[in-house]
Each structure stands twice: as structure tokens, then as C-alpha cells.
Amino acid sequence: MRWRANLTTWLLSAALMVLFTMGNAFAEGNGKRLALVVGMSNYVLAGTLPNASRDAEAFNTFLKDQGFETNLVLNADRRGLAGALSNFSRKIGPDDTALFYYAGHGMQLHGENFLVGTDAKLESEFDVPAETVALSEIIGAMEKRARISMVFLDACRNNPLAERLTREVEGATRGAATRGLAPIETQGGGTLVAFAAAPGQVAADGTDGHSPFTRALIANLSGAGLEVGTAFKRVVRDVRKETQGKQQPQILSSLSLEFYFGPETAAPQTTPAVQTPAVQTAMPQTAAVQPVQPALTVPAMDPEALEAEKDFKKALKIGTARIWHFFVEKHRTGEYADLGRQALAQIEPAAVRNQSHLPQSVEARLLPDKDKRRNVQVALASRGFAAGTADGVFGGQTREAIKRFQSTNQQPASGFITERTAEALGIKVNDRAEGIYSSPKARRYDVANLEGLETDQTVLRALTCLRHFETVYGVFEGHLYVAVRTGIILAVYARGIAGGCGAHLASISSQEENAFVASLFNADQTFFNTGYDPSGNVSYKMGPWIGLTQDPQGKEPRGGWRWDTGAPLTYTKWFQDMPNEGKKGDDIGMYYAHRNGRADTKSVYVDSWDDMGPTDGTGGLILEFE
Structure with a gap:
């Protein structure tokens, strides 16, 4: 055998947005x-x-x-x-x-x-x-x-x-x-x-x-x-x-x-086609291949295999590392499990994949201290699965008890606590890992494809509300942040979206939090409103709205700033010489940066803020869900 080496704009009307979405759906049956x-x-x-x-x-x-x-x-x-x-x-x-x-x-x-x-x-x-x-x-x-x-x-x-x-x-x-x-x-x-x-x-x-x-x-x-x-x-x-x-x-x-x-x-299968020698050898004529089709009839599958296939289709449509991790954790064996691992290998480096999602690593995140581990042992014993002394140390007896409990509850018997196992035991765990959960660039997500795989209910609730928008989302210190790409949008509408989803525009209290929020949108230039301002001779780059607001009675330009939640301003990341009250009513905060003169701002990383007004628009907003 020889071997060959292998390889917008903001929609001002809700009705228009609905029509836009329906238009995409209707298009599914058209086109060449x-x-x-x-x-x-x-x-x-x-x-x-x-x-x-x-x-x-x-x-x-x-x-x-x-x-x-x-x-x-x-x-x-x-x-x-x-x-x-x-x-x-x-x-x-x-x-x-x-x-x-x-x-x-x-x-x-x-x-x-x-x-x-x-x-x-x-x-x-x-x-x-x-x-x-x-x-x-x-x-x-x-x-x-x-x-x-x-x-x-x-x-x-x-x-x-x-x-x-x-x-x-x-x-x-x-x-x-x-x-x-x-x-x-x-x-x-x-x-x-x-x-x-x-x-x-x-x-x-x-x-x-x-x-x-x-x-x-x-x-x-x-x-x-x-x-x-x-x-x-x-x-x-x-x-x-x-x-x-x-x-x-x-x-x-x-x-x-x-x-x-x-x-x-x-089509209903009747008499099986007979495969002739000519069919076996004829290539490249496609017609010769077609008689083989009876062999392609979908075979009978057991319930677990059917669920794996259903989840595999969902994971394919989402395509994020997080969802593929959930898929391979839920389905550990079989051809779909192998395909899931392949997909994960394509989008995540092996070092990250192996370190953060080994069973022991997942368990350590869910049960970070002895008290939580002791609760697991007590819960196992109360259900008839002897786990030894409730000392918060998982030895051989505890591991065997976990395996037996998992088997009884039709879960993979790994002997390590997963989110599904903890839920079945009635144990509250630290169920939020830090980091970006989505694709690094904004996409629209169908929640139906996340159900059964995504474990964070806040994510499902947020994306259900934001189903008409393209988003990037992730968790920092237990809070879910969603960068929402809207096209050019005014602050009043940004706050309306936040309230409608039971969230608020992001409030930021540390350098680390600011860095995380900035990482959500900087990889996608469509979050920005860019241009040249001849009055100041600057090329500006306006980023998403955040929940930064100033009391109009505050001392200008730096006095009276607070977050929409009512929290005081304990950390700031103003762009140089900002806030400057460039025009009356510049009492709202957004991410912002600029370069002097006429310049290309595509490579400018924006993690600083500026004060803007009610008539200013930008390409998105950052929502924070508690």
C-alpha cells in the first residue's frame, strides 16, 4: 500500500429581529x-x-x-x-x-x-x-x-x-x-x-x-x-x-x-440488492457505489447508544471545548466517545485537556475541601453504600462506594465524583469552573443543543433570553459574564436588554475581573465601533457598554461614579485623561481606547474605559448574571 501524507447594526424593532430570525429558518430549504x-x-x-x-x-x-x-x-x-x-x-x-x-x-x-x-x-x-x-x-x-x-x-x-x-x-x-x-x-x-x-x-x-x-x-x-x-x-x-x-x-x-x-x-427496504463483482471494482463512477446503500441502513441501537448519537449531534452543532468535555464525560465508551475525543483534540491543546479534565481534577474542583468530601461520605452511607469513616479522605473503601452508587444510578462507574454523581447524592458542589465557556468569537447558540450537556443552569437561562444575539460567555469568581454583540446600540437599550434577562450591565471591582471581561470581546472586532474624530485628531475604538454610571449631580468629571448595582467604584481602568465630560451628559461607561491621528486600530487591545453619553452607540454590551 502506498501512503499519502494527510491535512447587525442594532435592530431597532423587535419585529424586525423576529423576521430576521425567521428569514434564516425559511432559507433552510432554498439555495443551490x-x-x-x-x-x-x-x-x-x-x-x-x-x-x-x-x-x-x-x-x-x-x-x-x-x-x-x-x-x-x-x-x-x-x-x-x-x-x-x-x-x-x-x-x-x-x-x-x-x-x-x-x-x-x-x-x-x-x-x-x-x-x-x-x-x-x-x-x-x-x-x-x-x-x-x-x-x-x-x-x-x-x-x-x-x-x-x-x-x-x-x-x-x-x-x-x-x-x-x-x-x-x-x-x-x-x-x-x-x-x-x-x-x-x-x-x-x-x-x-x-x-x-x-x-x-x-x-x-x-x-x-x-x-x-x-x-x-x-x-x-x-x-x-x-x-x-x-x-x-x-x-x-x-x-x-x-x-x-x-x-x-x-x-x-x-x-x-x-x-x-x-x-x-x-425508504422502506424490500429485497436487498445483490452486489455484483462490477460494483466491487468500479471506480470512480459513483453509480457503481450506490447499490451498496442497503448496507447503510441505520442499525438497531441500545438506549445508551441512541442517547450518545443524539448528544453527539448536539455537540457537533455547539462545537466548543466545554461541551465536548461534557460529552466525553457523559459518554466514555463507544464510537461516538472516540469521535468526541477527536473533536476535543482538534480544538484544545493536550496539556490543557489532560490537566483540567482528568476525573481527579474535576473532583478536586467540585470538592475543594475535606468538609465537602465528608458530606459525600455521609450521603453515600445514608443510602446504604458504606464508605468507611466520614473523615474527608477518599480511600479505597470510599472509591468502591462511589463506583457502586454510580452503577446503581446508571452513571459511568469511575469512582470519582462528577457533577451528575453529586447531584444524585444531593450534594451541593462548586459547579462553576473559571474561564470562557463559549467560542472565542461571537456566535448564536441554540439552547436545545446545550440541554443534556451543559450543566450550568444560569448559562441555559442567559442564552435562552439572548437567543437572538451572538454572544461570548464565561465565568469569573462565580459570576457569568456574557458579551452580547448587537450592532450599534445606545446605552438605554443595552440596559433594557439587561433588565429583560434578569441581569445587569457588568460591574468590575478588580484588575483580574477587568482582564477577564476584556478577554471576552477583544478577539472579535465586530464588538467595536471604530472611526476617526477630526476634532480630537484621534482614531477611536469604542467597546461594549458596562454598568458604569455617574450621578449627574456628582463633581465633574470624576465624582459620583458608581455601578448600576449601586456598588461603589473601588477599582478603575480609565483610558488616559478620562473621564473628561467631553459633552454634557457623558455619564455612562464603556470600554474605549484610541490612537492619535489617522491610524489602524484593529490591533489595539481594549481593556480601558471612557465616559460616554446617551446618544453614543457601540457594538455591544457586557451582561453579568449572579
Whole structure:
């Protein structure tokens, strides 16, 4: 077997907002299916990938049979690839499904992924932008235009040019050109990216003209009644089997809509189709693959497997590290558990993943002292599970009691206290971990997809109220903070949203709290109102509203400031020379910074405040939930 290396504005009327949301829902049944299929076999200096072009041709035929309007590009240099991508992006409309398939060489440099044109020489790292196309640019262009974006990468993870770059580029050992593709994060709520193999693995080129990954995609994606996330589970199964476990595809998805390549419901099965020898060998004709479809009938599953599949679909649509952690904690064994761990590996470094979510680490967070552990032992004993002396020390007897209690309550018998176990015991635990819970960039979340996985009821309540907005959220010192992206909004409306959700605009009492709140929105430039003020000759960057207010009778400009909650101002982070009462009525606080003259403020990190007035608007607000 040969092996191929693997890869706004504020809505002033609530009615308009409802219409906007409904419009998105109605769009689900409209739009075209558009695909760009690329196969790269003949590289000038990176060798030949014999099957890449054949795989592209086969997948192109498959997509046509599924109703896609396709454009097939083979053996393109960097300019040809960029041109094809440009033409493809211009075709995409807001109701369309856009798919990009690539078979060929890929690489990463300084944590960014690139697809390589056939003419690439890559003699130095400075050649990479000119001779490759950044994967992030492709995904970003699709996400901006399409309702659903899908990327399938049967691509190289250790091509010879990247390996040479690793050896020859000064500083490569500090994270320049490296094996495999860097982890990626999608920014939209309708994106799926599928890789042929996990980082560090190579992808088989195949022995009969096609790679195992592309063969499995064609055989499984169009199964009747199989949503793409579920179908991909079967792709993983087939590839692992064909490669004896050497290759395991991975999927990263933030799809908020279901997508089916084939029929959304399975037709009643009558007489099984007979698989002829021609069916077994014919490729790339997709029609030859279709008779195999009876084998794709969804098998009978036990209740636990059905729940795992249901939760897996939810986790795919949310796509955050936190939700994948909850998924793999809830479902520890089986194929969906393996897929969940793969998804988590794509979006969170191993060190963070292993340190903070090992069973003992979770238990230590939930039960930080002996008194709480003693309460567990007492609760176990009261239910007939002898845990030894209630001394707050979890020895062998306590661990066995926990296991037996978990088994009795149909929970994974790990012997360590989880949130589910504590709840079943009636024990109140420290159930809030610190940090960002969501995607780093604002997204709209469907609470239905969080239910059954997200354990923080305040999160569910907040997101239910904010369901029409895109948000970034997290917890600091037991309080939930939500950065809400609204488009340009006045302070009076920001306070209205806060009151309507049973929250208040954020009050900040320490440097650490301010740093955390600032981290929620600085990664997303759409939270800011930017521009140039000729009167002061400054390029300003106005951030979200916070609950900072001044008594109009206070001594100007610094007197009488307090928080909306009534709390006094004990910590401040005013921008230089602020507050300045620039105009009468500047009695409300927001995040703010500026640069002198006409300047680009995109790179300015905003964690300072300014006083603004009732006619000023900015791109969002920070809510605080107790």
C-alpha cells in the first residue's frame, strides 16, 4: 500500500429581529448546492500523488449525483488555485450550501495551514504566502457567503517541501513548519471541516486508484436518513478498518442546521440488492457505489447508544471545548466517545485537556475541601453504600462506594465524583469552573443543543433570553459574564436588554475581573465601533457598554461614579485623561481606547474605559448574571 501524507447594526424593532430570525429558518430549504473540487497529483518538486486527481474526479462525480453544481480543478499551480477559489466564492449566495474538496499537499507554518500549488518550491518560509493558499482564507470566504460551508481535506500532512522547510528554516524548531495541520476554529455557525487523518498520522493513498478516505466519503455520505455528522461516523469506521487503525479521520463542526447529502428519510427496504463483482471494482463512477446503500441502513441501537448519537449531534452543532468535555464525560465508551475525543483534540491543546479534565481534577474542583468530601461520605452511607469513616479522605473503601452508587444510578462507574454523581447524592458542589465557556468569537447558540450537556443552569437561562444575539460567555469568581454583540446600540437599550434577562450591565471591582471581561470581546472586532474624530485628531475604538454610571449631580468629571448595582467604584481602568465630560451628559461607561491621528486600530487591545453619553452607540454590551 502506498501512503499519502494527510491535512447587525442594532435592530431597532423587535419585529424586525423576529423576521430576521425567521428569514434564516425559511432559507433552510432554498439555495443551490455549489462545490469546488480540487485534485493535485503532479507537483514540480514535491513528487507525484497518483491517486489525488482520481479521487477528485470520483468525488466530483459523486457530488453531481447529489445535486451539486461542481467545478473540477486538477493539477493547478498557485495562481490557478487562487483563481478557481475566487470564481467559486463569487458564485456563493446567502442561501447556498458551499463545499470545497481538496486532495493534494498541505502544510502548516507558524500555526496556520496552507494548501500547496503544483509549482511550489518553498525554498524559504517567505515563499509560503506566494506559493500556497491559506486554508483559513478559504474557510473564511465560504463562511461569509454561504448558509452552510463544508470542507473535505484528503490532504497531505508531511509533504517533502514542508519537511525540508522544517530542517532549513531558521527557528523552525520553535514552531515554524511542522508535521501535520494546525488545529483550526470555525467562526460561523454553519461550518464543517473534515480531515482525512488525525494529526501525526499519514493517510493511505490506496492500492486500487483511490484513497480510503475518499472511498469512504462516497460510500457513506449519501445514505438515506443520514445527517452528515452521523454519516461521518461511518466514514471513520470504514477508514479505520481499511487501514488497520493507522488512519482515523477527524471532524470539526459548528453546523447549526442539519445537512443531508442523500434523502432525509430512509425508504422502506424490500429485497436487498445483490452486489455484483462490477460494483466491487468500479471506480470512480459513483453509480457503481450506490447499490451498496442497503448496507447503510441505520442499525438497531441500545438506549445508551441512541442517547450518545443524539448528544453527539448536539455537540457537533455547539462545537466548543466545554461541551465536548461534557460529552466525553457523559459518554466514555463507544464510537461516538472516540469521535468526541477527536473533536476535543482538534480544538484544545493536550496539556490543557489532560490537566483540567482528568476525573481527579474535576473532583478536586467540585470538592475543594475535606468538609465537602465528608458530606459525600455521609450521603453515600445514608443510602446504604458504606464508605468507611466520614473523615474527608477518599480511600479505597470510599472509591468502591462511589463506583457502586454510580452503577446503581446508571452513571459511568469511575469512582470519582462528577457533577451528575453529586447531584444524585444531593450534594451541593462548586459547579462553576473559571474561564470562557463559549467560542472565542461571537456566535448564536441554540439552547436545545446545550440541554443534556451543559450543566450550568444560569448559562441555559442567559442564552435562552439572548437567543437572538451572538454572544461570548464565561465565568469569573462565580459570576457569568456574557458579551452580547448587537450592532450599534445606545446605552438605554443595552440596559433594557439587561433588565429583560434578569441581569445587569457588568460591574468590575478588580484588575483580574477587568482582564477577564476584556478577554471576552477583544478577539472579535465586530464588538467595536471604530472611526476617526477630526476634532480630537484621534482614531477611536469604542467597546461594549458596562454598568458604569455617574450621578449627574456628582463633581465633574470624576465624582459620583458608581455601578448600576449601586456598588461603589473601588477599582478603575480609565483610558488616559478620562473621564473628561467631553459633552454634557457623558455619564455612562464603556470600554474605549484610541490612537492619535489617522491610524489602524484593529490591533489595539481594549481593556480601558471612557465616559460616554446617551446618544453614543457601540457594538455591544457586557451582561453579568449572579
